[in-house]
Structure formats: structure tokens, C-alpha cells
Amino acid sequence: MTMAIKFFRDTYVDSVVQLRGMRAMRETEGVDWASAAMATPANVETLRAEGIEPAQVTDAGSNDFFLVVRAANESQAAEALAVGESTVLSSGPAGDGDRQHDAPRSLRDALRAQPESNVAVISVPGDYAALAAYQALSSGLDVLLFSDNVPLAKEKALKDHALSRGRLLMGPGAGTALIGGTGLGFANAVAPGSVGIVAAAGTGAQEAMSLLDRWGAGVSQVIGVGGRDMSSEVGGRMTRSAISALREHPATEVILFVSKPPSPDVATAVLATAGETPLVAALIGLDPEFPAPPGVVLADTLESGVVAALGLLGMTAPDTTQTLGPSVELSLQRMRPGRSLVRGLFSGGTLCYESLVILGRTIGEVRSNTPITKEWGLPAPDGSHQCLDMGEEEYTRGRPHPMIDPEARVELIHEHAADPQVGVIILDVVLGYGADPDPAGTLAPVCESVMADGGPQVVAYVLGTEHDPQGFTAQRDRLVKAGCIVTETAARASLVAAAIATGDPSLVRIPL
Known part of the structure; x- marks a missing residue:
């Protein structure tokens, strides 16, 4: 077997495009294994475990993209790398000739090119995510922080900074949002409606928005807050802000909050701020002894949370159990x-x-x-x-x-x-x-x-x-x-x- 690797220095490639390149190489004759990824420390360790010589990855950095293949012989390995490169470069801006040279290389450049922007989506390694989020918030942008591995102390500081500027800091690890009809991260295409979702759970948000769409209610906004927001350490900082924003949103008639079981004290404090807009809290696995604050309907599964939200709108969910x-x-x-x-x-x-x-x-x-x-x-x-x-x-x-x-x-x-x-x-x-x-x-x-x-x-x-x-x-x-x-x-x-x-x-x- 022959191992071959090719680096593309200072080149970011989206994960979907990485997948296309990897699949194209794996489908090439003689290929036993192939990968396409950014050269983060974890991915470099994977390369070493697969048999890449340490000297070949010594200078690799997190901003570098690589293609790697293990094939029966040198010619098949070279052919697979060529196929992978062709697939990646034909899939998007990363290899799009002149457009790559014109791509913004900083937040300041991006805002200069698109001054009307109001949301930044940040997906960089955790070591750099907090700095990028600070820059975006300080520039007056709301932030979807897709990155994870952000230290807890930095998350709290980021959210305090966002609150001081009247902005949303969605995340870290926020995989889903729907803001102004635009899906961010892993979002689903849903019809507009009157239910606003606040979610400390990515696929929980997707499940809720999809059921609301399929059952006829539609969705006004989806605000992800990150899985740790309702912990005792973070204290529901962004959940409070998101609920408040939806209370003031004229198209939102019902708020659906989706989360794994939070800190009881934090849940009590946050849900007490529900206000006049009806609120359903779908807290998965909720302790049945947890008291429902005034104006809040509690549910302990995603399905029952959506059903409750529909009920507040005078709608009913279909019976899907008959067959x-x-x-x-x-x-x-x-x-x-x-x-x-x-x-x-x-x-x-x-x-x-x-x-x-x-x-x-x-x-x-x-x-x-x-x-x-x-x-x-x-x-x-x-x-x-x-x-x-x-x-x-x-x-x-x-x-x-x-x-x-x-x-x-x-x-x-x-x-x-x-x-x-x-x-x-x-x-x-x-x-x-x-x-x-x-x-x-x-x-x-x-x-x-x-x-x-x-x-x-x-x-x-x-x-x-x-x-x-x-x-x-x-x-x-x-x-x-x-x-x-x-x-x-x-x-x-x-x-x-x-x-x-x-x-x-x-x-x-x-x-x-």
C-alpha cells in the first residue's frame, strides 16, 4: 500500500465540499482509504494514526486543507489525489481562481464588501472562535457561533459582551437557527408562522421546526443558544435575551423553548420571565415534580412540546399512531x-x-x-x-x-x-x-x-x-x-x- 498526501496552504474548504472530495477519492480504483479535511490538531493526529510519516505533517496548520489517500500503488494514489483535487476545486470558491484571491480575509474586509450584513456565522477551531466572536459582536453583528470547544469562562464573557451591546450570541456549539426567514447551520426549510423557537438543543430545534411546518403552524424565528446556556454556570444568559426578543416580535404568538433538563434553579428563574406571550417549555426528561411557573406549559418530549404549542394556537396535531x-x-x-x-x-x-x-x-x-x-x-x-x-x-x-x-x-x-x-x-x-x-x-x-x-x-x-x-x-x-x-x-x-x-x-x- 502507498500513502500520499497533498496540502493546500491557507485554504478553507467547507465540510460538505470535503465530503465530496473524500467520496470521489474513495470511489477511485485501488483506493483503500481516503480523507479530506482541515489540518486541525485532532485531524493531524488521525493522519499519524493512519500511517502518515510525522515529517509530512510537521508544518501543517489549522488553516491548511489536505487530501490524503492510501492506495494499492503510487499511480493509483496519484490518480485519486487528482480526482479529489478536481472535485474540491470545482465545488466552490476555495479553488475558484480569481474569486479566491478576491475573497475577504478578515471580518473587516467582509463588512467592507457587505456593509448591510447583520449576522456573522463563525465556524473555526475553538481556540480561535472566541476572538472571532468578539470581533463580530463589536462590529454590531449578531453571532451564530457554530464552533464548539470554547471554554466555559469565555462563553460567559462573550454572552455578557453580547448583552451589553444588545446583540445575540447564539452558541457556542449552536448548530441551528432561522433568523428573518434565513436558515443558519443545519436548518430546515419551513413555512413562516406564529411559533418562535428558543433552543438549547440543535436537532431539538430542527425536530420542533419540522413538526410545526408539517402540522400546519409554521415558524417565525429559531434562536439557538448553545447547549450549556441553561447550566448553573452560564445561568440562562442568552435564553433570557432570546425569549425577550421573541416577546417583542410581532409575528410570534407562542414561544416554544426546547432543551435537555436544565439546572432547576436556572429554569425557575428563566421561565419566570415568560411574560404575556404564551410559552411552552419542552424540557426533555423533565422531572415530573418540577413546578410550572405561571403562564408556562411544561412538556418532557419534543413531540409533546409541539403538540402543546399547537394547542395554544387552537390547533390539533394529527394522530400518527393508528398504523x-x-x-x-x-x-x-x-x-x-x-x-x-x-x-x-x-x-x-x-x-x-x-x-x-x-x-x-x-x-x-x-x-x-x-x-x-x-x-x-x-x-x-x-x-x-x-x-x-x-x-x-x-x-x-x-x-x-x-x-x-x-x-x-x-x-x-x-x-x-x-x-x-x-x-x-x-x-x-x-x-x-x-x-x-x-x-x-x-x-x-x-x-x-x-x-x-x-x-x-x-x-x-x-x-x-x-x-x-x-x-x-x-x-x-x-x-x-x-x-x-x-x-x-x-x-x-x-x-x-x-x-x-x-x-x-x-x-x-x-x-x-
Whole structure:
């Protein structure tokens, strides 16, 4: 085998374009492995683990882009690098000749070119993210801070600075927003409406906005605040500001706040500021003893939060459970005896967390790389239920996020399906801007294969709308045709999985 690598100095390449280059190289004859990424310290470590000589990456920096390939011989490696380079350079501004030289190289240059800009989207390594955010806030911009690995102290200082200037600091680690009808990060295409969303959960925001669109309410704004905002350390700084902004937004009639369980004291203080605009707080896994402040409706799943928001508008959600019982019974007939374990392979961290909550209530202990109960972490003992968040660093180091690259889950689907005790596999299929253009096209054939001849059944949830580039119905139908049970909400997917694992179809109609 031959390893070959090519660097592009001071060249930023978007993660979607990186994926295209990687796929093009992997499809080249003789290629055993290939990657395309920015030369961050973590990615450089991955290169070394794959066999790249240390001297080849000594001068690599986080602003450099690289293509790397392992192939049967030198000529095939060189051909693969050429294919990767051609794919990347034809995909966007990074290699677009004269336009690359004209691209702004600082925030000041960008504002000079686009003085009407009012939002900055920052996606740089965490070591540099805080400085970039300070510069944007000081320039009068709201900020979506997509970057993670920003120290807690810097997050608090950034949010205080934003509040002092009357700006929004969405993040760190804020993956989704919809501001003024424009989707930022991993957003879905939704119709305008009267529900404003504040979210300390990326895929939680996507689930809420997609259900509101599909069930006829639409969305006014989506403000992400970052997963740590409701912690005792951050104190809900940006959640308060976001709720206040939506209270003053004339098109917002109901506010839906989405989060994993926050610090109780912070939740009490923040929700007490709800004001006159009706507010639903969908706090996943909420303690049933938590008191509802005046004017606030509490919910403990994403589905029930959206249903409550619809109720405040005088609307009702459709009953999507009628066909699930018969589908569970058919799955039990197709599956070989002895298969009773659940394995969830998630691309969305919030959806994984919600599944852990629902499965914990119905089938007991579920192991995870992001456990609710510390003692239920990994490694998992034989015979355990498991839910894995494959967007976590251990699965994304050196490769794209599973929302961008559905192939990231293919190997694990086969691995878990080969376990004769596994009876059901849960998959979330996330659509929208930034996601893979056809995730069901990759996953459906794999699902059909593992379900054949009495294998484990696959329960899938498609998160998205008809307006998304991938098309909700087309993606759902592709999975249904492969034999998957496809549910209307993420929560129902977990209940269907529990029903198959226990042999009790009645679980699918549990009220949420």
C-alpha cells in the first residue's frame, strides 16, 4: 500500500465540499482509504494514526486543507489525489481562481464588501472562535457561533459582551437557527408562522421546526443558544435575551423553548420571565415534580412540546399512531426468535438523549456514550440495550458528521445487526440545509439487507419537511419501500422500538 498526501496552504474548504472530495477519492480504483479535511490538531493526529510519516505533517496548520489517500500503488494514489483535487476545486470558491484571491480575509474586509450584513456565522477551531466572536459582536453583528470547544469562562464573557451591546450570541456549539426567514447551520426549510423557537438543543430545534411546518403552524424565528446556556454556570444568559426578543416580535404568538433538563434553579428563574406571550417549555426528561411557573406549559418530549404549542394556537396535531401497532406485529412475525435488544444509532444528539429517556421509562437500562445515568456508560456489557450519539467526537474525529455523511453509520449498522440478540435498530435521518443530499439513498439498501431472513427490524425517523432539498416524502418512501417502520416523530420511533423489543404493540400509543 502507498500513502500520499497533498496540502493546500491557507485554504478553507467547507465540510460538505470535503465530503465530496473524500467520496470521489474513495470511489477511485485501488483506493483503500481516503480523507479530506482541515489540518486541525485532532485531524493531524488521525493522519499519524493512519500511517502518515510525522515529517509530512510537521508544518501543517489549522488553516491548511489536505487530501490524503492510501492506495494499492503510487499511480493509483496519484490518480485519486487528482480526482479529489478536481472535485474540491470545482465545488466552490476555495479553488475558484480569481474569486479566491478576491475573497475577504478578515471580518473587516467582509463588512467592507457587505456593509448591510447583520449576522456573522463563525465556524473555526475553538481556540480561535472566541476572538472571532468578539470581533463580530463589536462590529454590531449578531453571532451564530457554530464552533464548539470554547471554554466555559469565555462563553460567559462573550454572552455578557453580547448583552451589553444588545446583540445575540447564539452558541457556542449552536448548530441551528432561522433568523428573518434565513436558515443558519443545519436548518430546515419551513413555512413562516406564529411559533418562535428558543433552543438549547440543535436537532431539538430542527425536530420542533419540522413538526410545526408539517402540522400546519409554521415558524417565525429559531434562536439557538448553545447547549450549556441553561447550566448553573452560564445561568440562562442568552435564553433570557432570546425569549425577550421573541416577546417583542410581532409575528410570534407562542414561544416554544426546547432543551435537555436544565439546572432547576436556572429554569425557575428563566421561565419566570415568560411574560404575556404564551410559552411552552419542552424540557426533555423533565422531572415530573418540577413546578410550572405561571403562564408556562411544561412538556418532557419534543413531540409533546409541539403538540402543546399547537394547542395554544387552537390547533390539533394529527394522530400518527393508528398504523404503528400492526406494523410492530408484522415486524415480530418477520424477526427470528431471541432478538430482543434495542440499538439506537443517532446522528442527532438531542434525539439520542430523548430516546434514552423514553426507552429508560419503557425497557429499563440503556447504555450510551452520552448516558443520562453515569453508571450506564460504555463499554456496555453483553446483552445490553444501547443508544449511541454518533455526532460525538469519538465518531467524527477525522471524518464528517453523520448528518453530512450517512455512510458513517453503515459499518455500525452491520456490526449491530450481526449480534443475534439485537431485535431493533433505531435510525434518525436528518434532512435540511447542510445535510447529505440523499441520506435514504445510502441507508435504505443497508436497512433492507440487515432485515432480510429474520434479521433485526429497523425503525427510522425522518426529520425534515417537504421544502427541504432532499424532500421529506421521497426520503420517507424510500425507507418504507426498504421495509423500515417510519414514524411521524422521533419519540414514536423509540416507543416502536420498545414495543418490538418487548413484544407489546400497545406501547406505541403511550401518550406523550
